[in-house]
Amino acid sequence: MMKIYPVEGRLVRDPVTGRDVTGPTEVPEDDSFWIRRLADGDVTDVAPKTKASDGGK
Numbered sequence: 001m002m003k004i005y006p007v008e009g010r011l012v013r014d015p016v017t018g019r020d021v022t023g024p025t026e027v028p029e030d031d032s033f034w035i036r037r038l039a040d041g042d043v044t045d046v047a048p049k050t051k052a053s054d055g056g057k
Contacts (some may be wrong), residue, residue, distance in 0.1 A: 003028045008024040012042045 003024050006012065012021045015033050021043065027034045050056045 001026045002026075002034075002045055003047075004034060004038070004045055005044060005048055007044055010042045012037055 004021070004027055005024055006021045011021060014021055014025065014027075022048070034043070040043060
């Protein structure tokens with residue numbers, strides 16, 4: 001299994017559930033659907049960076 005993350009501005013639906021991928025999702029590594037979505041840039045396998053605190057400024 002691998003974890004995929006949505007890319008901002010892209011809408012991808014899980015082909016099994018039909019639901020939008022809105023957060024980290026575990027998917028099979030050898031699934032051709034997710035391999036294509038990764039190649040097309042619709043999802044990523046790298047966790048998004050979190051915004052650092054601005055120190056209250």
